[in-house]
Amino acid sequence: xxxxxxxxxxxxxxxxxxxxxxxxxxxxxxxxxxxxxxxxxxxxxxxxxxxxxxxxxxxxxxxxxxxxxxxxxxxxxxxxxxxx
Numbered sequence: 053x054x055x056x057x058x059x060x061x062x063x064x065x066x067x068x069x070x071x072x073x074x075x076x077x078x079x080x081x082x083x084x085x086x087x088x089x090x091x092x093x094x095x096x097x098x099x100x101x102x103x104x105x106x107x108x109x110x111x112x113x114x115x116x117x118x119x120x121x122x123x124x125x126x127x128x129x130x131x132x133x134x135x136x
Contacts, residue, residue: 064103065098
């Protein structure tokens with residue numbers, strides 16, 4: 053099994069929901085090439101609503117990064133126009 057692979061919140065939630073829906077730990081672990089313990093952790097987080105908080109934080113981060121990029125482009129444009 054690969055170690056320390058980052059999985060998306062959407063994927064984690066999907067796997068947790070599959071387990072909650074009746075899939076076996078063994079079947080999910082084998083199909084997705086992840087450990088059964090990791091699935092248990094994701095299920096606990098999903099049931100506690102932690103993925104919802106993580107999704108909101110990730111969305112906020114993405115929005116902030118987009119705003120920073122827009123400001124950097126604006127600033128670069130102002131710098132190049134003021135050099136003439």
